[in-house]
Amino acid sequence: MATWLITGGCGFIGSHLADALLARGDRxxxxxxxSTGKRENLPARQELILGNVVSSERVEQAMDGVDGCWHLAAIASVSRCNEEWIPSHQVNQTGSIRVFEAARRLGRQGRPIPVVYASSAAVYGDNPALPVAETAEARPLTAYGADKLGSELHARVAAGVHGVGSTGLRFFNVFGPRQDPDSPYSGVISIFARRILDSLPILIHGDGGQIRDFIYVGDVVRFLLRAMERTAPGRAEIFNVCTGGAVTILELAQLLSRLGGQELRIEHGPARSGDIRASSGDPGRAARLLGLRAEWPLELALGQTLAGLAERSQAS
Ligand SMILES: NC(=O)c1ccc[n+]([C@@H]2O[C@H](COP(=O)([O-])OP(=O)(O)OC[C@H]3O[C@@H](n4cnc5c(N)ncnc54)[C@H](O)[C@@H]3O)[C@@H](O)[C@H]2O)c1
Structure with missing residues (x-):
């Protein structure tokens, strides 16, 4: 039976990955x-090592004897990373190096442990070449994006110098059940969904014409699993994880209101500084090399998200 490590496995994406691995019988x-994850996102008897990904001791304890590691732990809030520049750099970039270093040290028979890690569309900044492909220039505008790009560069070093195989996944806007709508840093879909379930107007920053590429967490888990299969010693690859679609924030508000059985009620707030106008990814490379495309239709996935949130509200 395979044993896997997930850093950040109590979080939104990590807990869905854990569910998928457990469902197929893996350890x-x-x-x-x-810090943002929740114990209750995991099954009650699931093993959890409570610790910081910056600590070499904790990471080595967690990595010992595993067949592979998905490294998802990060401070995922762009604004928090801008405010807490150095502490977030330690988690988001030094934490990645810790994982690559432990993968090198704890591999067996000279074969490092494979690592799949979360990068982000934030590495592209406001590159206007939409939909943006992996070959486009990375020019992050935020500390968060810079540290994700830094992690990718260190992944290349880990492969070239130490033979650690890795696959970096540049997630676009991921959504789905368990994304925490109560966090001020939460994804727009969970925030809108919460407002609709509470029969409150939706707050849109700016005119709502901002474009995003939203991908459902169920699809993201498929990419995470497939990426591990492809990860090979000495190779560091990067893939977009996106749909290639483009939805405006206003369209999203309309869709969610309709699915939630509500009349559309919107309040407009000031545009947020640094908000990228349009973001959409090219899924072609992942389709060719991983053999995967996003499959969940947006409406169905939004319906699942609303239902998941409603269920949680009732349970709490
Ligand atoms: N959700 C998205 O749309 C999105 C988009 C691009 C990239 N990502 C990346 O995907 C990964 C998962 O994101 P998510 O949306 O599930 O966020 P999340 O906040 O729900 O999950 C992150 C997890 O990491 C843990 N964590 C944070 N700092 C840690 C530390 N120092 N040591 C150990 N654990 C720590 C948190 O407690 C949490 O469980 C992150 O790397 C994030 O940057 C997410």
């Missing part, structure tokens, strides 16, 4: 500091 170990 899962999780390293998380519960």
């Amino acid at each position: 899962v170990r999780i390293l998380d500091d519960l």
Whole structure:
């Protein structure tokens, strides 16, 4: 039976990945500091190592004896990373190096442990070549994007110098059940969904014409699993994880209101500084080399998200 490590496995994306691995009968170990993740996102008896991904001791303890590691732990809030520049750099970039270093040290028979890690569309900044492909220039505008790009560069070093195989996945806007709508840093879909379930107007920053590429967490898990199969010693690859679609924030508000059985009610707030106008990814490389495309239709996935949130509200 395979044993896997997920750093950040108590979080939104990591807990869905854990579910998928457990469902196929694998063993899962999780390293998380519960800073944004929740214990209750995992099955009650799931093994959890409580600790910081910056600690070499904790990471090595967690990595010992595993067949592979998905490294998802990060401070995922762009604004928090801009405010807490150095602490977030330590988690988001030094944490990645810690994982690559442990993968090198704890591999067996000279074969490093394969690593699949979360990068982000934020590495592209406001590159206007939409839909943006992996070959486009990376020019991050935020500390978060810079550290994700830095992690990709260190992944190349890990492969070239130490033979650690890795696959970096540049997630676009991921959504789905368990994304925490109560966090001020949460994704727009979970925030809108919460407002609709509470029968409150939706707050849109700016005119709502901002474009995003929203991908459902169920699809993201498929990419995470497939990426591990492809990861090979000495190779560091990067893929977009996106749909290639483009939806405006206003369209999203309309769709969610309709699915939630509500009349559309919107309040407009000031545009947020640094908000990228349009973001949409090219899924072609992942389709060719991973053999995968996003499959969940947006409406169906939004329906699942609303239902998941409603269920959680009732349970709490
Ligand atoms: N959600 C998205 O749309 C999106 C988009 C692009 C990239 N990503 C990346 O995907 C990954 C998962 O994101 P998510 O949306 O599930 O976020 P999340 O906040 O729900 O999950 C992150 C997890 O990491 C844990 N964590 C944070 N700092 C840690 C530390 N120092 N040590 C150990 N654990 C720590 C948190 O407690 C949490 O469980 C992150 O790397 C994020 O940057 C997410």
